[in-house]
Amino acid sequence: MTMPLLFPICRRLFSSVAKMRNIGIIAHIDAGKTTTTERLLYYAGKINRIGDVDTGDTITDYLPQERARGVTIQSAAVSFDWQGKCRINLIDTPGHADFSFEVIRALKVLDGCVTILDAVAGVESQTEKVWKMSNGIPKICFINKMDRVGAGFSRTLKEIITRLNTRVAVINIPYFQEMENNKSNEPKFEGVIDIIDKKLLKWDNEDADQVIIKDMTEMTTSSIYNDFLKSRETLIETLSEFDEDLVEHFLNEADGDYLAVSPTVIHQSIKKLSLSNVVTPVLCGSSFRKIGVQPLLDAVASYLPSPLEARLPELNNKDLPIKRDPRQGLIINNSKNLTVALAFKVISDPVRGTMVFVRVYSGILRSGNTVFNSTMGSKFKIGKLVLMNGNVPEEINVLRAGEIGVLTGATIVGKVFTSDTIISHSIKKDGIKAFDQKKELTLQVNPLVIPPPVFSMVVEPKSLGNKEHMEASLQRLIIEDPSLHISKDFETGETLLSGMGELHLEIAGDKLLNDMAAEVSLGKMTVSFKETIDDCTAWATHDDGKGYKMSLQVCSIHKLPEKVSPTVLTELEHETWVPLRNDDNYLVVENNERYNSNGVWEPLMSYQSIINALSSSALAILQRGGKIANFPLYSCVVRVKGDWEVPIDVEKPSEVLTISKNLIMKAIRKLEKDKFSLLEPIMSVAVTVTANDLGKVSQDLTGSRNATIVSIENSLMADKDSEGSLKFQSIAEAQYFPKDTTLKMAQLKNRTFDMKHILAEAPLHGMISYNKKLRSLTQGRGEFDMEYHGMSKVNKSREEELLQKA
């Protein structure tokens, strides 16, 4: 069901870059991201009826698979204004580890994040993971689900400090209806106490749109006053540790009185320290009960950065200056008309066709203009531009620096993919020629890193007649989700679809069968093994006397001479280094300086199209696999020697493609079989169990699943002994926190909070369908989460064992 949207009349036209907020909602699965997003939209006036995940009618979970399963699968964007204070472009991301790439691509284009935490579960494993992934991006924490029995505001705060290693600025604390007035004898979460503005905000039981506001300074006899006072003291003390201006204000203007410190000064201090990632503002609420959502919107406006205050995009050419201009946003290479945008998502909408989500960093993108894809080295024309609200588009004419929007139209089909950089002239319809060819048209925002797939399944057409449709559908799937991968087994001719987990492949299969009506049968899910080489191949050479000359070799990444190791490569001037999608493989092309003295590239074939042809060859041939069992090659580098040449008058790179493919095949074929090794995926596994279940779960992990236990932690404190972690533990112990009333109630009701976190590393092979096993070992109480850790070389006996099972 589509929700009605209320579009504020072209407010975005008038909102300045300083008022823009590009934010993501990140968290562990089920923390309440989608529920919170829905309430944010409602209170911002974007929708007039709230949808719910449980009834499957939210704006951002609009895919049929999301609505049926109540789980977010893809990140969805919405844009809205908040009371004229800011214009928010928000991306709701999935919490499940299998869809991590959706989080990776959203984080690439976002300036700030709201991290949602479940007040009962505290900091969960995926929260830690997304926190690390968003390193360097300013964040706010929202402790949600405060209405649940067992909610622990202070317990969660302590976990934020100790597990996420951050200082906290507590913006508001929970308010519970006092027990004596409460017939149910349970503390009832009703509102929040605003520590900065000294107000109690209570949401009406009957009508949560009504907020009752009371002045805390008139409640000095109330039992909550002491908590409020101490929380204000703690907040000011924390900020004072880092902010001299605040200390000065506190001593001089406020006369050392915590209550007299000006809210404006506190807000400014929190913003400054949050932008530099020194403190994290923390708020609480219950999205489901519509409590605490408006203060969260205020916090986004007050503490998260505008594009002018956010981190700068990482460009391939680090020498190009990037300036912040209050009117224009970013200006790259001192060129006011240079538009630079990054495509971070492509979808095929059944009605609107191909839609490409972009973040504009500098300049303006206009509908109808011709732009340049600097990743592909080719031009294309933009059709219409739209802003998306879940799956509802809003047509616009321009996208300005700092904005996130969508390109549509038949002219973009096949012209731009995820991770491509788009260059354009802000004013001219086709002003590509006006740019500096060497510096500006080769400019790229550093590409997204795609994690490698670890599970595969065979996809077969039901009949020969269904083959073409199957292949087109698979292509559509991987264009939309580059963390899915298609490969061919060259011995059996089977098509393999690989992904990041069982759920990821299950959903992909569902989309193939139901959304795309592909007549296919899906095989059993198996682990994706890889092969690697332990050495460098000999150089393979082509020199045909017709202008094509090339020598290349394939090396294990660990055998590279220091000069071309990927860690230092980006700093070298005379090489181009290209990561080859998700298998830790790279292409290194030496000596790319083929420009004449005026900085003009002389051959008709563009430099980028040669690099693209070489990348495609390397990708395709490494994918064909090694000599053990044709598993794709991993951690390999295809090195092209610097003396390569192409004819000056040939425009298309098809010969480069053929020659390089043959050379890579030749080089690999000559390497002896014993130089190939089998690799298996290893997962980082986090299992949460009660103390009673700890023994049997640990035993099963190490005994039956070949896992290595890295640590066992209590739920309250991360038992890490690094200097940094110890510092945060002692901060958490010293800081004042209000008492957790409902936590006490839950303990009284014999709920066990003595949970243990087992962190382990385990071969994926042993972890298939672990969910079922864990449930039976713990009577459904245990939870687990796993993420890809890396590939590990196996010895010969393990190789034989795995090959027999594969």
Ligand SMILES: Nc1nc2c(ncn2[C@@H]2O[C@H](COP(=O)(O)OP(=O)(O)OP(=O)(O)O)[C@@H](O)[C@H]2O)c(=O)[nH]1
């Ligand atoms: N009691 C209570 N339940 C909540 C609250 N917020 C969300 N929920 C419930 O928690 C469940 C998960 O909510 P979602 O909003 O789907 O969580 P999510 O983080 O978006 O989930 P994924 O995107 O699938 O990871 C749903 O049943 C919600 O109704 C809250 O404040 N209180």
